[in-house]
Amino acid sequence: MKKLVAAAALAAASIVVLAGCTSDPLAEQYREGSGKNYIAGDGTISEFDEASRGEPVSFSGPTVEGGSFDSADTEGDVTVVNFWYAGCAPCRAEAPILQDVFEEYDSGEGEVSFVGVNVRDQAGTASSFERDYDVHYPSILDVDSGDAQLAFAGDVPPAAVPTTLVLDREGRVAARVLGQLQDASILRGLVDKLLEEQ
DSSP states (O other), X not given: OXXXXXXXXXXXXXXXXXXXXXXXXXXXXXXXXXXXXXXXXXXXXXXXOGGGOOSOOOOEEEBTTSSEEEGGGGTTSEEEEEEEOTTOHHHHHXXXXXXXXXXXXXXXXXXXXXXXXXSSOOHHHHHHHHHHTTOOXXXXXXTTTOXXXXXXXXXXXXXXXXXXXXXXXXXXXXXXXXXXXXXXXXHHXXXXXXXXXX
């Protein structure tokens, strides 16, 4: 009987300890029910060395502009992938930063590609956002299929909107900014580091 009581006490203590270890700010935002309709990351930057990048990610989809995007078309480039939607306040705040960095690398020679993944809007809303914020790189409309999001659901999921992923020349996730980009120099630094890799 004493062993049974001790086992029960140990199990109860383990639950308390585990509950303390599972503090997840993204989950807490979801549970708080604030009505803001998005879960914002905290701007955490994760970088992954070449040995821990996993497999290349293939993704494609129809674009806001009425065309299509296929990651095979950016093979050999460092690719910046930004997950967004029009009603997300941090997405609006970071849009000029993304566009500025895009323009810095948009030499027409390849090497760096940008693509957005719109996770919630229909074409009209997304197009209006792109006009308002002067965004000139393509965005996949992923609201109906979710295929682009699903392609990244492995080791380094986007997990919040906005999220920016930077893929190396092989199409593997090399860096993730979870939440709003605060400064162009952050993204520029991530891209430049990958451009220097052989």
